[in-house]
Amino acid sequence: MVSLYNVRVWTPSSLSEALEILQSNGGRVKLVAGGTDLIIQMKNGVIPRMDLLNIQALRELQYIRLEDNMVKVGALTTFTEISRSPIIRRHANMLAQASDTIGSIQIMNKATLGGNLVNASPAADSLPPLYTLNASVKVVSRDGGRTIPIEGFYRGYKRLDLRPDEIVAEILFPPMGTAELGGFFKHGLRLGDAISVVNGAVWVRRDGKEIGDVRVALGAVAPTVVRARACERLLKGSRPSEELFWRAAKAVLEDISPITDVRGTAEYRREMAVNYVYMTLHDLLAG
Amino acid sequence: MAEARVLERITFKLNGRITTLEVPPAYTLLESLRQIMHLTGVKDGCSNGDCGACTVLLDGRAVHSCLTLMAQVSGREVTTVEGLSDSKVVSSFAETGAVQCGYCTPGFIIAVEALLRENPSPGDEEIREALRGNLCRCTGYVKILESVRLAARG
Numbered sequence: 001m002v003s004l005y006n007v008r009v010w011t012p013s014s015l016s017e018a019l020e021i022l023q024s025n026g027g028r029v030k031l032v033a034g035g036t037d038l039i040i041q042m043k044n045g046v047i048p049r050m051d052l053l054n055i056q057a058l059r060e061l062q063y064i065r066l067e068d069n070m071v072k073v074g075a076l077t078t079f080t081e082i083s084r085s086p087i088i089r090r091h092a093n094m095l096a097q098a099s100d101t102i103g104s105i106q107i108m109n110k111a112t113l114g115g116n117l118v119n120a121s122p123a124a125d126s127l128p129p130l131y132t133l134n135a136s137v138k139v140v141s142r143d144g145g146r147t148i149p150i151e152g153f154y155r156g157y158k159r160l161d162l163r164p165d166e167i168v169a170e171i172l173f174p175p176m177g178t179a180e181l182g183g184f185f186k187h188g189l190r191l192g193d194a195i196s197v198v199n200g201a202v203w204v205r206r207d208g209k210e211i212g213d214v215r216v217a218l219g220a221v222a223p224t225v226v227r228a229r230a231c232e233r234l235l236k237g238s239r240p241s242e243e244l245f246w247r248a249a250k251a252v253l254e255d256i257s258p259i260t261d262v263r264g265t266a267e268y269r270r271e272m273a274v275n276y277v278y279m280t281l282h283d284l285l286a287g
Numbered sequence: 288m289a290e291a292r293v294l295e296r297i298t299f300k301l302n303g304r305i306t307t308l309e310v311p312p313a314y315t316l317l318e319s320l321r322q323i324m325h326l327t328g329v330k331d332g333c334s335n336g337d338c339g340a341c342t343v344l345l346d347g348r349a350v351h352s353c354l355t356l357m358a359q360v361s362g363r364e365v366t367t368v369e370g371l372s373d374s375k376v377v378s379s380f381a382e383t384g385a386v387q388c389g390y391c392t393p394g395f396i397i398a399v400e401a402l403l404r405e406n407p408s409p410g411d412e413e414i415r416e417a418l419r420g421n422l423c424r425c426t427g428y429v430k431i432l433e434s435v436r437l438a439a440r441g
Contacts, residue, residue: 002334007313008291009358017289032356039315039354040335051291052313054358080348104420105398106339109348110355192419193337 002043008051015060015140018167021053023142026164029053033076034110036103037119061114061169064088071175075114075168079103079126082113091175094182094201095129101186102126104193114168120158123196123220129184131217131225132203135173141166157223179212180205181284185276189263196220197264198272202280204235211235211285216277221256221269230254231277240285249278299360301326302370312358317341319357320367328368328393332422339421342394343367349401349420366400368393376400376438383434387425395421399435408439 010029012018021029032038032052041047055061061076064085071091073082082088083099102108102116102125116126117137127150135150139162150171153161162168176182181204188194200218204211214235216228230251238244258269291312298307301324310319317334320326320343332340334353341352344366371377376399379385386392395418402409402417409417414435423431 003311003318004313004315004356005311006293007311008293009295009312009356010289010291011312011358011361012289021289034354035356035359036336036351036354039356043334052356052358054312054356056359104336104339105401105417106342106349106351106420107336109345109350192416 004039004042004049007042007049009054010051011054012058015055015058015167015169018053018055018058019140019142019165022167023165025051025053031055031118031167033112033115034078034107035115036107036111037115037121055167056110056112066091066175069174070172072170072172073113074170075117076112077114079108079111079113079116080105083108087175092129092133092173092182093176094132094184094203095126097184098125098129098186098199098201101184107193113171117153117171118160118162118168120154120160120224122157122222122224123199124225125184125186125196125199125219127225128199128201128217128219129182130171130173131227132182132201132215133173133176134215135171137168138170138172139166140169145169147172151227154224176203177205179207183280183284185280187272187276195263198258198269198276200273200276200280202277202284204284206285210237210239212237216252218252218256218273218277220263221258221273223257226255228252228255228277235281240281242282242286245278245281245285249274249281252277295358297357297361299362300364302366308357310357312356314357315353316343316345316355316357316360316365317352320352320365326367326369330390330393332390332394337422338391338394339398340391340394342397342421344397344401347401347404349398366397368396371396371400374400375441376403376434379434379438379441380431383430383437385427385430385434387423387427391421391423391425395423395431399438402435403439409435411436 061074063074079099186199203215234248258266330340332338
């Protein structure tokens with residue numbers, strides 16, 4: 001067993017104390033929340049050993065609220081809390097679904113939404129739902145705060161719009177209304193506790209018999225999560241039909257650039273992306 | 288302001304008793320339980336949060352002790368399989384024979400205990416869902432499912 005015996009840990013008792021430590025040590029300390037990926041990466045030398053700023057227990061960043069017509073989720077809320085939340089299940093069901101399949105019960109009990117965002121895996125299960133919900137990321141520092149649309153938060157593979165003195169504090173998005181539908185899909189190599197080979201989410205607003213508006217986001221098929229805009233263009237303003245679902249699903253190939261890795265080949269990912277987008281559209285819109 | 292030290296005094300409740308350890312704060316709970324407290328019921332399987340053999344209860348919820356830092360245990364309540372000797376889950380595992388090599392057993396018992404505390408009469412699907420993070424490589428899953436059903440009935 002590899003030990004982190006020589007890593008020091010700061011454990012602040014408030015967010016303002018955490019921000020103070022970050023400002024004076026930014027770049028020399030690494031934030032840890034649930035630690036379900038970070039501790040593995042540090043033990044295995046994937047990331048360098050450095051002192052940790054342990055913010056897991058900060059209650060200030062653990063909440064799910066519906067306020068000012070926005071759903072607001074504190075960055076340190078665990079996936080167990082998110083998957084069970086009536087607010088999330090009602091107003092962002094695809095995020096509830098993603099939270100419920102993100103890993104084992106043991107992982108869901110510790111891993112946090114903010115941690116999943118900052119860990120920035122292209123296969124992160126919470127991200128496609130947040131992209132389709134038009135979510136924003138609120139970050140704070142001693143100098144104040146700013147709110148960034150989620151697409152702008154990711155600048156490339158594991159590259160974030162986040163300064164070393166900043167902490168992700170909240171994720172916020174408009175609640176889904178009754179005319180809106182959401183779906184999440186995840187293709188792993190087994191059903192439970194698996195990293196996604198391809199994942200994705202679809203958000204649709206029906207407008208009479210037509211698709212009024214739609215957003216489709218896919219993960220694990222590009223350096224960051226991507227919106228499938230060619231697919232969206234075909235769907236928007238059209239009447240749902242099996243022919244349309246297939247044509248739109250095939251159009252996701254225009255926006256993805258998967259690689260081959262241990263979990264699957266690029267070709268396999270392309271085929272699974274098309275099939276799962278078709279199935280999700282069918283489930284949400286057929287009949 | 289908080290300070291970061293190489294060794295820290297960390298106080299928490301362990302199997303019902305207040306416990307204070309002076310440890311490196313980035314020691315994992317797994318290391319501390321096995322090497323300092325000699326609670327060897329908690330097993331080091333994969334060290335990566337995949338196998339579930341190191342599962343303990345942290346404030347009543349199942350977590351991987353291999354991915355929990357001692358700094359994250361301060362002020363909280365930890366339960367290992369040694370703290371569950373009166374649990375019906377333990378007697379059900381014994382009665383059903385849900386044990387082959389036994390290495391995964393403490394992790395399973397903890398996961399089942401967490402499940403039954405929240406959901407005293409789970410269906411088979413709920414049992415499978417709750418145990419998806421625990422691996423048994425002797426593949427004794429059928430007996431394990433039987434033992435959970437028995438514990439839920441009793």
